Amino acid sequence: MNTKPYTSDLGEHAVMITRVADRQWHALEDDLVVGRGYAQQRPDGRLFVSVDAWHDDTFDRLAGAMAAHLPAPLYTVVDEADAELTARWRRAGFTSRRREWEYVVPTDPRVTGLDEVLPPAGVTIVPAGQADESLLRAVDRAIREEVEATVGWQSMPAEVVPHPEGDTVVDPSAYAVAATPDRYLGLIRVVIPIRPRIGLLAVRACEQRRGIARALLAHALGTLHRTGFTEAWTEVQESNHAASTLFEGIGARRASSNLELVR
Structure with a gap:
């Protein structure tokens, strides 16, 4: 555990930056926690950090302590509309790496225009919860390898589902798949x-x-519409024009955007 005192602008008392765990820091003033910093390794191997602090000075000190002790590069994700938080991370040396649009997607087929869409000849859609798990894992693995060999899996949405090391299909029941008799061609995961x-x-x-x-x-x-849901949500990387075209073509609208920052 590392402890580092400094004089804060918050008052007369010294604020202590304390590393309380391998990837967790506290800012203490008069033994009260006035800020927290966290680091978490994502499934793709990247280290993401976050800071929860009310005052700019405390945020800056926590971010600086984390950057001094953690291996670079470091990443974080912010709501682009939160200008104050974005400015704090930029002061800490973080710069924009990519932008992700968050879309609200209608489910009503009369709105999306998907009511008469069918898979191509020889392909069937296997509903969620009915997929063969071995074939599901095979197509997931094949697609991930294809993505990694081209744009890289790090180009996929910043918010990813945590999973045990080596297991990229956490809940097989969440996936519907496009299938031929001997293999799966594609998948969709809805949580x-x-x-x-x-x-x-x-x-x-x-x-x-x-x-x-x-x-x-x-x-x-x-399926969501028949269950009673009128809308769904998804994230699309700004540079993924094909995905943006697909979703906007069915009436999806942009609701917000996230920035992935890197130091």
Whole structure:
């Protein structure tokens, strides 16, 4: 545990920056916690940091202490509308790496225009909870390898589902898939904790431009609509023009944006 005192502008008392765990720091004033800093390693290996502090000075000290003790590069994600928080991270030496749009997606097929969309000949949609787990893991692995060999998995949404090391399919029941008799061609993951979120929509590279992604989306949104949900949410990287075109083409609207920052 490392402790570092400094004189704060918050008053006459010294504020102590204390490393209370391997990836956790506290800012203490008169033995009261006035700020916290955290670091978490994402499944893709990158180290993301966050700071919870009321005052700028405390935030700056915590961010500086974390940067001094953690290996670079460090990443963080902020709501782009939160100008104050974004400015704090920029003071700490972080710069913009990418932007992610958050979309609100209608589910009503009369609105999306997906009511008559069908998969291509020879392809069927296997509903969520009915996929063969071995084939599901195989297509997930194949798509991840294809992405990693091109744009890199780090280009995928910043908010990812935590999973045990080496396991990228945490809940197989959340996936619907596009299938032929001997293998799966694509998948869509929809998670419904409070509001439905489309966390992943992907098709094998050799099967793209056949309408499979659109058919998977039509199935998932139609299922949500019949269940009573009027909207879903998803995130799309700003540079992913194909995904933006797909979602905007069915009436999805941009609600907000996140910035991934790096130091």
